[in-house]
Amino acid sequence: MNTQGKDTRLVARVDEETQRLIAHAAELTGRSLSQFLIYAAMKEAQEAERQALQIQVSRQSADRMLELLDNPEPINPKLREAALNHRKLAGDFKNRRNQ
Structure with a gap:
């Protein structure tokens, strides 16, 4: 139709x-x-x-975000471990798809 x-x-x-x-x-x-x-x-x-x-934030919040981008805080050990696990799982998945 x-x-x-x-x-x-x-x-x-x-x-x-x-x-x-x-x-x-x-x-x-x-x-x-x-x-x-x-x-x-x-x-x-x-x-x-x-x-x-559109995201609206206060000047103070914008300044804080920029400060964190310029000077990031150290990565938490649990976050680092989770990121590495994710990378390994994603790599394993990609390798299985390409076989």
């Missing part, structure tokens, strides 16, 4: 007061109700996406 070019439908149920407010706002902006809802939803979706992809 070819669905290229077909639009999908979004449905939302709201109370009458909300519907009147949205319809009035759409009219004030010169958009149809559908155009207004799509514009508002797209704007909100883009903002949600932007916020999800």
